[in-house]
Amino acid sequence: MAPKIMKQGVWAPVMYLLPALIIMSIFVVFPMVNTVRLSFLDSKGQFSAATTCLEGQPCWGAFENYRYALTNPEMTTALKNNALWLLLMVPATVIMGLLIALLADKVKYEPIAKSLIFMPVAISFIGAGIIWRFIYSIQSGEGEQIGLINAILVAIGKEPVAWMSSPAVNNYALMVVGVWLWAGFCMTILSAALKSVPAEVLEAARVDGANEFQVFFRIMLPIVMPTVVVVTTTMVINVLKIFDIVFVMTGGNFGTEVIANRMFKLIVTDTGRSMAIAVLLVALTIPVMIFNVSRFRQQERSR
Amino acid sequence: MKPFAKLNKFLKKLPVHLAVILMCLMWVLPTLGLFVTSFRSREDVRTTGWWTVFSGSETQEELAGFDEYSTYCAPCHADDGQGVEGIDLFGGNVLAEYPRGNRLYLYLKEPLDGEPHVKDPPLPETPKEALDIVNPVHSYMAEPKESETFFGQFSANNYLDALVGYKGTKTYAEDCSSEEASALTKFSCNLADDLANPEGMGRAFINTLLVTIPATILPIIIAAFAAYAFAWLDFPGRQWLFALLVGLQIIPLQMTLIPISRIYARLGMQDTFLGIWLFHTGFGLPYAIYLMRNFLGSLPKEVFESAYIDGADHWKAFWKIALPLAMPAIASLGIFQFIWVWNDFLVAKIFLATKPVLTVQITNLIDPRGQNWHLLTGAAFLSFIIPMIVFFAFQKFFVRGMLAGSVKG
Numbered sequence: 001m002a003p004k005i006m007k008q009g010v011w012a013p014v015m016y017l018l019p020a021l022i023i024m025s026i027f028v029v030f031p032m033v034n035t036v037r038l039s040f041l042d043s044k045g046q047f048s049a050a051t052t053c054l055e056g057q058p059c060w061g062a063f064e065n066y067r068y069a070l071t072n073p074e075m076t077t078a079l080k081n082n083a084l085w086l087l088l089m090v091p092a093t094v095i096m097g098l099l100i101a102l103l104a105d106k107v108k109y110e111p112i113a114k115s116l117i118f119m120p121v122a123i124s125f126i127g128a129g130i131i132w133r134f135i136y137s138i139q140s141g142e143g144e145q146i147g148l149i150n151a152i153l154v155a156i157g158k159e160p161v162a163w164m165s166s167p168a169v170n171n172y173a174l175m176v177v178g179v180w181l182w183a184g185f186c187m188t189i190l191s192a193a194l195k196s197v198p199a200e201v202l203e204a205a206r207v208d209g210a211n212e213f214q215v216f217f218r219i220m221l222p223i224v225m226p227t228v229v230v231v232t233t234t235m236v237i238n239v240l241k242i243f244d245i246v247f248v249m250t251g252g253n254f255g256t257e258v259i260a261n262r263m264f265k266l267i268v269t270d271t272g273r274s275m276a277i278a279v280l281l282v283a284l285t286i287p288v289m290i291f292n293v294s295r296f297r298q299q300e301r302s303r
Numbered sequence: 304m305k306p307f308a309k310l311n312k313f314l315k316k317l318p319v320h321l322a323v324i325l326m327c328l329m330w331v332l333p334t335l336g337l338f339v340t341s342f343r344s345r346e347d348v349r350t351t352g353w354w355t356v357f358s359g360s361e362t363q364e365e366l367a368g369f370d371e372y373s374t375y376c377a378p379c380h381a382d383d384g385q386g387v388e389g390i391d392l393f394g395g396n397v398l399a400e401y402p403r404g405n406r407l408y409l410y411l412k413e414p415l416d417g418e419p420h421v422k423d424p425p426l427p428e429t430p431k432e433a434l435d436i437v438n439p440v441h442s443y444m445a446e447p448k449e450s451e452t453f454f455g456q457f458s459a460n461n462y463l464d465a466l467v468g469y470k471g472t473k474t475y476a477e478d479c480s481s482e483e484a485s486a487l488t489k490f491s492c493n494l495a496d497d498l499a500n501p502e503g504m505g506r507a508f509i510n511t512l513l514v515t516i517p518a519t520i521l522p523i524i525i526a527a528f529a530a531y532a533f534a535w536l537d538f539p540g541r542q543w544l545f546a547l548l549v550g551l552q553i554i555p556l557q558m559t560l561i562p563i564s565r566i567y568a569r570l571g572m573q574d575t576f577l578g579i580w581l582f583h584t585g586f587g588l589p590y591a592i593y594l595m596r597n598f599l600g601s602l603p604k605e606v607f608e609s610a611y612i613d614g615a616d617h618w619k620a621f622w623k624i625a626l627p628l629a630m631p632a633i634a635s636l637g638i639f640q641f642i643w644v645w646n647d648f649l650v651a652k653i654f655l656a657t658k659p660v661l662t663v664q665i666t667n668l669i670d671p672r673g674q675n676w677h678l679l680t681g682a683a684f685l686s687f688i689i690p691m692i693v694f695f696a697f698q699k700f701f702v703r704g705m706l707a708g709s710v711k712g
Contacts, residue, residue, distance in 0.1 A: 012617055016532035017544075019525045020588055026566075027585025028551050031559030038561060100326055106319050113323050115698060117330045122694035123687050124646035126662040130669075130683040131333045134340065137673055146352045146676070148336060180330065188702055241555050244648050248666060263557055264649070271561050278558045289553040 032282075035275045039065055043270040052272070065276035075277070078257040081171060085242060085258070089175040090235045094228065096179055097186025101194055102216070104187075114191065118184035125181070129248030132177045136163035136249075167255040174256060177245050182238065186231050193227035194220060230295070233288050240284055259284075341680035342457035345472070348677040356456060368443025371436045375421055384444070392444055402481070404438035411437065461681030465668070467494075468503030470678070504682050507664035511645060511686075514660055517580045518644045522587035523595075523636055527629065529588075530595030531621050535607060545596065552589040559585075560653055567654065574657045582650055587640050594704065598632035599625055635704030638697045642690050661686035 038045050040062045042052050053059035060067040069075055100117055104110045120128060137147035138160050145151040150160035163173040197220055205215050221228075243260035246252055252261040259281055266274035339353045350367075373382070376392070384392030391397075401407040408430070411420045419425060426433045460474040467490065469475035479492035490497045498505040532538070533545050563582060564573065572578040602625070610620050626633075648662040659667060665682050668675065694701060 013532045013536045013538035016528045016536065016621075020529035020548075020592060023525065023581065023585050024548070024551065024588055027563065027582060028554055028559060028589070031562035032554060034562035035558050100323075103319055103323050103326070106316065107323050109323075113327050115695070116327045118698075118702075119334070119691070119694065120330070122642055122690045123334075124648065124662050124690075126648050126665050127646075127683045127686050130665060130679050131337045133673075134337060134676055134680065135333055137676070144351055146348065146350075148332070148352065148354070151352050151354075180333065184330075185705070189706060192702075192706055237553065241557070243557075247648075248669075260555075260557055267561060267653070275561060278555070281555055282558055285553055285555065289550060 035278055038271055039275040039279045041272050043272050045271050049272050049276075065272045066280070068273050069276045069280045074257055075259075075262060077255060078252075078259045078262045081256060081258050082240060082242070084171060085175060085178070085239045086236060088172075089178045090232060090239055092175070093179045093182045093235055094186050094190075094232050096183040097188075097231070098190050098228070100183065100187045101191035105191065105194060114184075114187065118188055120181045121184050125244030126248050128177060128181055129245055132180075133164070133249055136173055138162050164250050165254045170250060170254055170256050174245060174249060177249070178239070178242070181245070182235065186235065189231050190224065190227060193224040197223050233291060237285055237288055240281065240288075337680050337683060340676060341461050341684045342459065343677065344456075344458065344460070345474070345675075345677040347456065348680075349674070368439030368441070371439045372443050374424065375426070375436060376440060378423055398441075398445055401441075404441040405434060407441050408434055408437040461677045462685065465678055465682040465685060466503055466505040466508075467497040468500045468505075470502075470668070470675070501659075502664075502667070504661065504664055504685050507659050507661045508685065510655070510658045511660040513576055514579055514583075514651065514655065515641060515644045517576070518583035518587070519637055519641045521580055522584040522591050522640060523633055525584065526588055526591035526595050526636070527626060527633070528621075529592045530599050531617075531625050533592070533596040534599040534602075535620070535625070536617070545592075548589050549593050552593065556586060556649065560649075564653060574655055576655070576658075579650060579654045582654060583640075583644050583647075586650075587643070591636050591640070594636055595629065595632055598629055602628055631700070631703070634697065634700045638693060638701045639704040641693060642701070645690050 040049050041047065042049055048062055049064040050059070050061045052064055053061075058067065070079075100114075104113045104117075107113065134146075135148045136150075138150050139145050139147070145154050145160055147160075147163075149163065153160055161169060164170055201219060202215055205219055210218065241260050242258050243264065246256055246258050246261050247264065250256045252258065252265065259277060263274050263277040263281065266277070336353050339356060340348055343353065343356065376384075377386075380386040380390070380392050397407075401410055411426065413420065426436060460476060463469075464475045467475050469478070469490065471478060475490065475497070479490065490500070497503070500506060533541060567573045567575075567578050606624060606628075607620055610624055615623065646662065647660075648666070651660040652663050652666075656663075661682075665679065665686060668679055668682055670679075
């Protein structure tokens, strides 16, 4: 609470808040409202989306762009892929981050090890995309494989794989890039939480004969659970909005489309559909957002 | 007994050490590969994996064109290229006179002393088949015949090419040093001029700096004011407004691109630095206000009270007390925002298309056939240098900023 004895005019709070409020109204609030409006209009943003309906085709009236966003085959692929990312990549990243945090905690060179694994956070998705395109690259024909993974495959007598264009593997190959990028983020936050577990508690459990697995699952995990939840929700939001990796590595081709990339592709050619996809994206993040705000309220109450 | 105890302890921990080191290797290897590749020549990158640099240079028999040379040329010119009196095939004179394979081919078609130049065995009749032999021989003649040293296989040419935006098949330096070739390129070969090439990474580097620095400072200043009001001023709806701002953090950037670009188009702010600074400010603010308010709110109330008793007003308290004390938070925030804006692609792609920043320029360099890895690896590493320095120098602040906050973007 602000100290009551400090004198303040009626206008002081306004002056301090005004620049922030103006900029945020123009750049966040107004566009949000406008995006919703555009999502009900046609590709040029002039007439109602209902006018884009075709004779004899299913039509959702003003919600026509949402019909596209939910039923178009390319969009259903994108939705499926985002779900796949959520289901596989988020747990993989969080578990990987937790595992590294636990292991690194036991060695003396922990800071170096953690820096190295955290480093991908500092580079751009575009740069990371280049790094991994190179690793996954395939040489067709006679030439020697210059991509690390295919070179290893050839060395052990297997056929090289077109990691980016083969629909059986490409989504998983992209997720590996995601894990590489974000595991360091999860590790850093989880590591801080693990360090806050009182050493005496762990020591007492070990003296009582608990093995390392029991110590982890019975004592550490319950204590750091709130942090695991925070990291997971953050990753859920990151993955819902996943764009750059897919854009630079496959361009969303070969069945790797995701929601945000679809939105980006339509941004010039069809604003109505593009904005409907954007609204869909926000609608998907709203549950997570409500969760985050309520968590914030809880924190405020306990302050 | 002591040494055994130590050994025992080490052995017990061995699996942990192995696991940690293995993970570190897995995480570093991709970037290391990119780094090594960025110093290798175009030809090397195209033909061999980057890990081969550690296994020594290739022998003569492995060089492209060796078989063709031994079959068609070696009978007269010998293996060392000096079999004919006064002519040294590997000395460079032949290459200078016939800089391309097809020119060498035309020369070889001309009779020598009334007889075909190549007669035992003769070159194939069709030009295409003959060129398939002459071209490898030509490149074989260009290969240095003495074995290379380890460091001899590396050069900074890719970086120079990326900086000036040279997309040809040789290198910028090579093209500019040969007289006739310089007429073919669109470069002036004056380095200062060429670095300004809008298609090069050099120019993109400057653009990125011009975007990033104001887009880092602006939101921090504005957020500091707002955070001070939220922490130390009393006004109706304070909690409510603050919760709203925190909630706005979750709005994805994608939601706002089109409406903003429409406003910009109307105001003539499309493709201006001002436009992108303001956009990044708008999106940096929610998180910045959140972090700053939490930090300022945790400062002891007594500091402000005693300042007030000494006659300071809010304006003074803000500048003289709150800001200096908030330096750690400002550092965290600054580094966070700096790296975020530096690495941004989507916003720059849409609002600053004609003045590409590093990330956008890299995507412009991508060759879908994968023929310019040498250039891309150099370009990517150029874009890493600054964020990596910032990251390793200020990692502590970066981590602190991350721990304090939640989601960005």
